[in-house]
Amino acid sequence: MEFRYLGNSGLKISEITYGNWLTHGSQVENDVATKCVQAALDAGISTFDTADVYANTKAETVLGDALKGERRESLEIFTKVYWPTGPGGKNDTGLSRKHIMESINGSLQRLQTDYVDLYQAHRYDTETPLEETMTAFADVVRQGKALYIGVSEWTADQIREGVKLAKELNIQLISSQPQYSMLWRVIEDEVVPTSKELGVSQIVWSPIAQGVLTGKYQPGQKPPEGSRAADEKGGADMIKRFMNDDVLTRVQKLKPIADEAGLSMAQLAVAWVLQNDNVAAALVGASRPEQVAENVKAAGVKLEDTQLKAIDEALGDIVERDPGKTKETSPQSRVA
Incomplete structure (x- = not known):
């Protein structure tokens, strides 16, 4: 495992970070989730990312149980706040002072820890003054x-x-957690240059494009049974933007590059996103322990310029690059 500094801070994290978005507390049984976490630890992963909204707080509970007994100082535990939790009442969402203060206490209790290493704003709250959020x-x-504080x-x-308000308040906002993959590069033109200037790193989610970049989805064929694209409760809605024959045909052209x-x-x-020097970590999840062991093999890989060029040529114009997609795909008002 390789380790990278997170933003302009002294905190080092594993460049492969374990995330439990669509699995723990929902898609896989708790004993399997625990085995996946143990596989991550065995592979040298020390950084774990979750959120209170995942499986409506259950994912945090599963992760807390799975990490019980580990030396806390050897781990970096990240969580997030914004999306509705609990019954979804009027103050059960957003980045108000009330919701942040109540949410951090709930997260710490579920994670069985006195602190998290990174607390992230899971989205931008258009209905709460940013000064209120950052003060909280x-x-x-x-x-x-x-x-430390981060955003997503x-x-x-x-x-x-x-970052400006964080500096005024003498705290460190050091990370951004965006979607980023070979197919989804909307952060490259604006978010990455701004982040480099401000000392903020990316912790990227969905580096495999919800599984599309594994090549398991074939053009003209139904998704494999049990896959994410076939599971209406487990992410089929998120993956559908990539599930067309143009994209899937181009993705198949990546296989000889991977073989080489x-x-x-x-x-x-996963290795591709880690070539970006503003990326501190790639988030990977797993529904089976062996998936963790496989993904970790991307750590420390250096792709040649010729390989990067071949990837661009293979994917061509199906790559999404519009920086406006970040705002477009974020909530424009609080979800209650």
């Missing part, structure tokens, strides 16, 4: 409940304003 985050840090799916302008590099297509996809 600052108080969470000063209370020792979080060490914020635009470049939102990140800039957040001695990688699986999934490993190639």
Whole structure:
């Protein structure tokens, strides 16, 4: 395993970070989830990312149980706040002071820890003054409940304003968690340059494009039974933007590139995002322990310029690059 600094801070995290978005507490049984976490630890992963909204708080509980007994100082545990939790009442969502203060306490209890290493704004809250949000985050840090602050799916302008307020409040906003993959490169033109300037790193989710970049989805064929694209409860809606024959045909052209590099297509996809020097970590999930062991093989891989060029040529114009997609795919008002 390789380790990278997160933003302009002294915190090092594993460049393959374990995330439990669509699996723990929902898709897989708790004993399997625990085995996946143990496989991550065995592979040298020290960084674990979750959120209170995943499986409506159950994912945090599963992760807390799975990490019980591990040396806390050797781990980096990340979670997030924004989306509705509990019964979804009027104050059970967003980035108000009330919701942040109540959410961090709930997350710590479920994760069975006194603090998280990184507390992230899971989306931008258009209905709460940013000053209120950042002041609440600052108080969470000063209370020792979080060490650093991050954001997820914020635009470049939102990140800039957040970092400015964080500095005024003497706390460190050091990370951005966007979707990023060979197929989805919307952060490259604005978010990445702004983040580099401000000392913010990316922790990217969906580096395998919800499984599309594994090559298991064939053009003109139904998704395999049990796959994410076939599961209406487990992410089929998220993956559908890639599930067309144009995309799937282009993705198949990546196989010889992966073969030449001695990688699986999934490993190639994870290694590709890690070539970006503003990316501190790629988030990978798993429904089976062996998936963790396979994904970790992308750590430390250096792709040649010729291979990167071949990837661009294979995918051509199906790649989404519009920076406006960050705002477009984020909520424009609070979801209650």
